[in-house]
Amino acid sequence: MLAVKDISKSIGGKNIIHPVSFEVPEGQFVTVLGPNGAGKSTLFKLLSLATPPTTGSITINGKSAKDKSVALRKEIGVISHHTFLYDNLSALENLRFYGQAYEVKNLESRIKEVLRYVGLQLYIHDPVRTFSRGMQQRLSIARAILHSPSLLFLDEPYTGLDQQAIQILNDVLQSLHNEKRTLFMITHNYEEALTLSNRLLVLAKGSIIYDDISTGIRSDEFRRLYLQLVGGEVTRA
Numbered sequence: 082m083l084a085v086k087d088i089s090k091s092i093g094g095k096n097i098i099h100p101v102s103f104e105v106p107e108g109q110f111v112t113v114l115g116p117n118g119a120g121k122s123t124l125f126k127l128l129s130l131a132t133p134p135t136t137g138s139i140t141i142n143g144k145s146a147k148d149k150s151v152a153l154r155k156e157i158g159v160i161s162h163h164t165f166l167y168d169n170l171s172a173l174e175n176l177r178f179y180g181q182a183y184e185v186k187n188l189e190s191r192i193k194e195v196l197r198y199v200g201l202q203l204y205i206h207d208p209v210r211t212f213s214r215g216m217q218q219r220l221s222i223a224r225a226i227l228h229s230p231s232l233l234f235l236d237e238p239y240t241g242l243d244q245q246a247i248q249i250l251n252d253v254l255q256s257l258h259n260e261k262r263t264l265f266m267i268t269h270n271y272e273e274a275l276t277l278s279n280r281l282l283v284l285a286k287g288s289i290i291y292d293d294i295s296t297g298i299r300s301d302e303f304r305r306l307y308l309q310l311v312g313g314e315v316t317r318a
């Protein structure tokens with residue numbers, strides 16, 4: 082499903098990601114943890130096709146990441162700090178814009194469905210500039226799943242969310258996981274990670290230093306292990 086072979090990234094002569102290789106089978110929910118500056122966001126940008134690797138290759142559902150086709154873009158959804166929303170457009174208009182770009186079938190009913198999913202159906206006609214940070218984050222989740230991607234990338238999705246929005250996000254992620262979609266999440270929030278995901282990667286200084294199935298690990302056990310691996314404090318988003 083996602084195959085990463087020897088990818089590295091150097092910026093301005095500095096090696097930020099050392100060659101890393103791993104495969105993520107269909108339906109797996111992978112979380113990447115690591116201290117500040119480990120290279121998580123850079124890895125995220127590489128995998129979500131926002132920036133090309135310096136070396137190595139990425140293959141998504143058998144398609145090379147070098148192929149910039151709409152077909153490849155349709156395979157992935159991205160939730161990051163950047164909401165990719167237009168302030169002056171309403172929730173409906175934003176989703177129409179993306180839905181048309183991704184050639185979503187039965188777009189109007191799919192838009193209503195995803196807005197219900199994230200609890201924003203009452204705000205369908207409101208401009209995004211009137212939305213709180215958490216509401217914008219919810220709408221960016223709706224945008225990212227609108228075209229039913231088989232692979233969803235999430236970079237610190239919990240930042241700025243209230244308890245209700247965290248619950249909505251967790252429910253959405255759980256449903257996507259149950260639907261056997263593949264999820265790849267970067268977070269500092271290891272408690273959510275342990276509850277939801279079934280594989281943990283720890284990145285430090287641009288290298289993967291831990292890669293294991295997470296099912297059944299208690300949070301205090303993992304916290305101890307993590308501190309042994311990277312030292313310092315485990316931070317929460």
Ligand SMILES: Nc1ncnc2c1ncn2[C@@H]1O[C@H](COP(=O)(O)OP(=O)(O)OP(=O)(O)O)[C@@H](O)[C@H]1O
Pocket residue numbers: 092093095097115116117118119120121122123124
């Ligand atoms: N465009 C860039 N130019 C130069 N250095 C960069 C650039 N982007 C990232 N870096 C450096 O690469 C390293 C990894 O950064 P990255 O943002 O990927 O880490 P991170 O694990 O996401 O950190 P955080 O948890 O703080 O968000 C850092 O030392 C950072 O300064």
